[in-house]
Amino acid sequence: MIPENWKSNFEAMPDRSQKSRSMRRIPRSVRTFQGSIGLARQLHYRYHRMMSDPDSVDDALGKDHERLDGLLHQLKAGIQSNAPAARKTLAELMGQLVHHMTWEDEVLFPAVKELAGAKERRSIESLEIDHERIRDTLRSLESSLAAGDFELARSLVRWLDTLLRGHNYDEEHGVYVDADRLLTPAVRRALIERFAAR
Numbered sequence: 001m002i003p004e005n006w007k008s009n010f011e012a013m014p015d016r017s018q019k020s021r022s023m024r025r026i027p028r029s030v031r032t033f034q035g036s037i038g039l040a041r042q043l044h045y046r047y048h049r050m051m052s053d054p055d056s057v058d059d060a061l062g063k064d065h066e067r068l069d070g071l072l073h074q075l076k077a078g079i080q081s082n083a084p085a086a087r088k089t090l091a092e093l094m095g096q097l098v099h100h101m102t103w104e105d106e107v108l109f110p111a112v113k114e115l116a117g118a119k120e121r122r123s124i125e126s127l128e129i130d131h132e133r134i135r136d137t138l139r140s141l142e143s144s145l146a147a148g149d150f151e152l153a154r155s156l157v158r159w160l161d162t163l164l165r166g167h168n169y170d171e172e173h174g175v176y177v178d179a180d181r182l183l184t185p186a187v188r189r190a191l192i193e194r195f196a197a198r
């Protein structure tokens with residue numbers, strides 16, 4: 001179920017087009033240096049994606065995130081226009097997103113936990129909690145569309161978008177990187193093949 005304070009949580013998310021108050025207190029020279037580091041990391045991440053590694057969990061699951069984002073964009077457009085076809089798009093998104101999360105919960109996360117330290121395991125536990133929140137939101141969204149309540153559906157799909165943006169970022173900069181670092185290429189290859197066999 002969507003939290004009562006979803007709107008305040010959504011509005012409180014950082015707006016990257018504006019400098020936060022805390023950033024304004026940092027000297028310009030330091031901000032410029034930090035910005036350069038951030039840009040370098042983004043460019044490195046994009047280059048890494050372009051030079052795809054067939055044995056990389058980060059590459060495989062990151063690409064799946066991009067594909068799911070495309071379905072979410074279609075769903076948002078359908079709900080915004082009160083299109084009956086939104087229910088079909090949601091069914092497709094639910095099926096594929098639930099598969100993605102279930103594979104992570106049952107296959108990827110346990111494999112990484114075996115080799116990870118306490119900090120990494122805590123991060124994975126947080127991701128597992130996220131998965132439950134995402135599943136609850138999907139079920140609420142399904143119910144709202146079945147009832148023809150597009151106003152509620154618009155609120156729910158915005159909340160889902162908020163959840164997935166933060167969750168995907170945490171996975172792509174956390175457990176996926178840890179998987180590539182901790183697991184052998186052969187193990188990663190087997191996991192990716194199991195993920196693809198759906």
